[in-house]
Amino acid sequence: MELKGKIAVITGGASGIGSAVCRKLVEEDVKAVGVVDLTEELTQICAAANREFGRDVWIPYRGDVVDSSFRERVFADMESRFGPVTLCVPAAGITRDRLAVKLHKDNGSVTPNIYSETDFRRVMDVDLIAPIYWSMRTVASVAVDRAKRGLKEWRPEENMQGAIILIGSISSAGNRGQISYATAKAGLEGAQATLAKEAIYYGVRCAIIHPGFTDTPMVRALGEDMIRNQILPNTQLHRLIRPDEIAGAILFMLKNSAVSGSLWADAGWHPRA
Ligand SMILES: NC(=O)c1ccc[n+]([C@@H]2O[C@H](COP(=O)([O-])OP(=O)(O)OC[C@H]3O[C@@H](n4cnc5c(N)ncnc54)[C@H](O)[C@@H]3O)[C@@H](O)[C@H]2O)c1
Numbered sequence: 001m002e003l004k005g006k007i008a009v010i011t012g013g014a015s016g017i018g019s020a021v022c023r024k025l026v027e028e029d030v031k032a033v034g035v036v037d038l039t040e041e042l043t044q045i046c047a048a049a050n051r052e053f054g055r056d057v058w059i060p061y062r063g064d065v066v067d068s069s070f071r072e073r074v075f076a077d078m079e080s081r082f083g084p085v086t087l088c089v090p091a092a093g094i095t096r097d098r099l100a101v102k103l104h105k106d107n108g109s110v111t112p113n114i115y116s117e118t119d120f121r122r123v124m125d126v127d128l129i130a131p132i133y134w135s136m137r138t139v140a141s142v143a144v145d146r147a148k149r150g151l152k153e154w155r156p157e158e159n160m161q162g163a164i165i166l167i168g169s170i171s172s173a174g175n176r177g178q179i180s181y182a183t184a185k186a187g188l189e190g191a192q193a194t195l196a197k198e199a200i201y202y203g204v205r206c207a208i209i210h211p212g213f214t215d216t217p218m219v220r221a222l223g224e225d226m227i228r229n230q231i232l233p234n235t236q237l238h239r240l241i242r243p244d245e246i247a248g249a250i251l252f253m254l255k256n257s258a259v260s261g262s263l264w265a266d267a268g269w270h271p272r273a
Pocket residue numbers: 011012013014015016017018036037038039063064065066090091092093094126167168169170210211212213214215216217218219
């Protein structure tokens with residue numbers, strides 16, 4: 001699928017993998033990238049990038065991906081200024097890592113300390129529900145545009161209309177200390193498989209990538225000791241993956257119309273049981 005002239009929305013676009021995807025989309029000559037992020041520096045980040053690119057292609061939208069009215073404002077603005085949004089990579093994500101069950105010992109009594117329900121729900125909101133809703137809104141953008149043009153079911157003779165790449169994780173297969181994150185990322189598999197079946201009616205593909213440990217602020221927050229002792233020895237590359245390597249895989253998935261499932265980009269992750 002030719003990306004030139006397309007309109008994209010990337011959440012979590014101010015940092016790490018999302019930012020690397022936004023950069024690669026500009027190299028593909030897209031018309032506009034809605035860069036969605038919570039960070040206060042978003043306007044400056046986009047302004048600096050646009051100066052570097054020599055055109056106003058990164059459009060900043062600052063807000064929480066969980067907020068549905070914010071989501072609607074982003075899409076309405078992008079659609080009115082540029083046209084239907086046909087590409088989406090909902091990359092905003094958080095971790096709230098902790099063992100599922102810990103024991104609290106006090107004066108001979110033992111009480112269980114179970115993972116915080118508040119944290120669990122926040123991770124579900126940000127890492128599972130939000131990416132699905134930003135994806136569905138993208139499908140809606142294409143669907144409405146097609147209806148306005150009198151088009152119904154997409155036909156193979158047409159060009160592919162759009163693509164969505166969800167960001168899972170190697171943790172979707174289970175990872176110690178990541179009960180909420182792993183659950184959210186595994187849940188995206190079901191959403192991807194369903195959207196892949198439904199959205200093709202409008203000519204939109206949906207696939208999922210499962211990155212391994214990638215050199216972003218999310219992973220650096222784990223600390224150098226943990227990275228050196230518990231992550232790198234369990235990979236075949238023995239280094240963190242670069243964000244541009246994951247972004248390159250995502251661009252391949254956006255462009256190649258044969259891709260409809262999942263890609264594990266995990267640097268040979270093989271943790272102990
Ligand atoms: N780094 C890795 O090793 C790795 C591996 C597998 C999957 N992932 C996934 O890739 C995606 C990007 O992660 P990253 O490593 O680039 O992280 P990152 O922390 O560098 O970037 C995440 C961005 O999302 C934004 N964000 C977080 N919550 C938000 C919210 N509620 N609303 C709007 N913006 C929000 C943050 O401000 C940040 O800019 C995430 O979905 C993450 O789960 C990362």
